Amino acid sequence: MRDHSPRLPTSPGFWRSPLRGPWFTSVLGLVLLVGITVLFVTGLLSYAAYNPGLSPVNDKTPDKGILGFYLFAWPTGPYWLYRLTQGVHVTLGVTLIPVLLAKLWSVVPKLFALPPARSLTHALERISLLLLVGGALFEFVTGVLNVQLDYLFPGSFYPLHFYGAWVFFAAFVTHAVLKTPAAVRNVRRMRQGQEAADGGELVPPRPDPATVTRRGALWFVGGGSLLLFGTTAGRSFDGPLRRTALLAPHGGADPGSGPNGFQINKTAAYAGIDDAETGEDAWRLVVTGRTGTVRLSRAELLHLPLHSAALPIACVEGWSTSDQWWRGVRLRDLAALVGHDDDPPDVLVESLQRHGSFRRAALRANQVADPRSLLALQVNGEDLSPDHGYPARIVVPAAPGVLNTKWVARMTFGDL
Amino acid sequence: MRKPPKGTAQLLLLACSFALAGYAGVRLLGDDWLGVTLWFVGAALLHDLVLLPLYAVADRGVVRVFGAAGHRERTMYVRVPAALSALLLLVWFPLIGGQVDRRYGMATGLPADGFLGRWLLITAVLFAGSALLFLLRLRLRLRRATKDRPPVAH
Structure with a gap:
């Protein structure tokens, strides 16, 4: 032209x-x-x-x-x-x-x-x-x-x-x-x-x-x-590498120190978790399945066989933690408690959270069956902190963070 | 010039593409068709008619200033650190600008007030690095020029 x-x-x-x-x-x-x-x-x-x-x-x-x-x-x-x-x-x-x-x-x-x-x-x-x-x-x-x-x-x-x-x-x-x-x-x-x-x-x-x-x-x-x-990639690792993520969210230093010091997606305060609901006297895990409903206190859960798994938290927002050492009850053992002995089914997990789009989340049978899938009570050798889901939270290998429900209140086993 | 592509194949490809885009598009527009359309088309318009002209004009300004001083080739020493700093601001402006301070702090338990400071520090480092490189290269050139000069006869 x-x-x-x-x-x-x-x-x-x-x-x-x-x-x-x-x-x-x-x-x-x-x-x-x-x-x-x-x-x-x-x-x-x-x-x-x-x-x-x-x-x-x-x-x-x-x-x-x-x-x-x-x-x-x-x-x-x-x-x-x-x-x-x-x-x-x-x-x-x-x-x-x-x-x-x-x-x-x-x-x-x-x-x-x-x-x-x-x-x-x-x-x-x-x-x-x-x-x-x-x-x-x-x-x-x-x-x-x-x-x-x-x-x-x-x-x-x-x-x-x-x-x-x-x-x-x-x-x-x-x-x-x-x-x-x-x-x-x-x-x-x-x-x-x-x-x-x-x-x-x-x-x-x-x-x-x-x-x-x-x-x-x-x-x-x-x-x-x-x-x-x-300035971004470091947010997928704990420790000094995370500090290199200078401008990315969840970069820089960890929110705390000690066993519960790793990254938090939503704090207990943000999720509206009340201490009164999570106390030893108030909180009961309600597990429902083929043979009915069982209610378990945290002390009772601690008396079930406990297992360990080293798993990361990986968020849809792209950040993740390194492996944390979780300890708790296997999901398939909880399924067995309510009558699903040999073939763990799917499970619907409900949180104490009042709001948030994943306060209820479903896990598939293969996730329930995995021996590393836990209802975790402890992390890195200590009780979970409120921000990491005390009294109990889900951890499932390879699953997105939102499916690792915190502050678990109710688990319903069965085909969804 | 490329010879005109096989027209029929191209038309069919475009029709197929529009059909898929339409199928996803009606779901994308969903509850707030006006808002989503504004965002979709607005993103393209804002980029092409505001952001790009803005940085192009700023860049031309820098080139002109250096050109007026007779050092057009030095533009990169300002362009690179300025553009990199602007890029970081463009990507992380909600955190740097403190737009999400409250939500970020409440949700993650992390301090939300360090981003502006860190961005300014990175910017300072970028410009300082550029200045250092400039001085080093200048010295190197001067030294080479002195070496190449024939010895002065006394």
Whole structure:
């Protein structure tokens, strides 16, 4: 297109950066192709980890329809599974932010290109790009806000992030199919010292002199990613590593010292737990199953066979603790107490919590049956603190933190 | 230019994509279709029409200042630390800005007031590192220039 009025963003001459061009865009695009695919898969896994098909109390998107086609019974091993998948999901997402921003910057002239549509296909492709860009930003923004407990978005996080991901992914796959071959070709040709074959329209007709090389600009983007990674990744570990997560939530120092000093998702005060309900005289665990109901005091629970398990707490927000040494009664032993001797069934666990979306949570039979699944009474050699669920809490290997119900009041065994 | 892609295949692909996006979209819009639409479209508009122009103009300003002083090539020494610091602020502004102090402190039992200080310290370190690198390179260049100069005849 001829270029008479470079003062308008609709004219190619308006865009001056010599960095823009097929190589820069192609490299960033390929990084995002891999990165976002991993984000999507780990995101879907996180939804599966909630076992939404097991009980309505586990499912925040009950009208998902075919979008839940892939769901499966979440395993209990390896015991660090959710810690890994969700740590990757959130940390990688934060790390990719500079790449996403740079990619959007590199193609912004196309947003203003005239005519708005050259053909029906082109018009549809541009609408699809709105879903792509809007979807990407929507997913990153809701995710980043949610891990900081800043619930500004219009509605509950789970449906927004889940359905938003599918809208985004629909546009992402289309974009990837249409553009990946050209991006791969471009990178390959530029590597061999040839000119790019596609995407020449991104090259500015009248570039300003460079202040940085293309390679330097890529290092710059990578440096941004590295900085975010370095100040975030530590929140998946206890001890000195956590202190390196300088700006991320649950980074820095632990909330306390001693056996109960590790990270807390929701404190007892925040969950509205009253000391009067958890005292030795007041609290009774109500266990219901095939043969009826049993009520157990904490002292009685301590007289049942106690077992240990070293398991982490891994939160959907992407942070996790290292392994803690839990001690308590096996869930399958509790099931046996109420008549489920050989084949532990599912269980519905209810907390003393008055509010909070997971005050009731369901565990699947395979989780109940695992010998490491405990109703924990102690951690790291001491009684649980109120903030970690005193008098008793659930710990299940590989399960998301929200299913490790604290302040347990009632357990109902049976097929849900 | 690329030759026009196989039009039919592309149309079918787009139709398939819109159908899936629509299926998820009606569920996404759910109870608050206006709010969600505003967020979805607003995110794209806010980025493309506000955030990007803002940082592009700021960057051009820096380039121009250095250009006026005849040192355009030194732009990166300001651009890199400034952009990295802005990036951290963009990602963690709810915590840095103290927007969620009460909820964060109550829920996690962690202090919520350290983020601003830590961000400022990181920013200081980034700029200091950049300045140090600049001085080192300057010295290196000066030394090389002195070495290359022919010995002065007395």
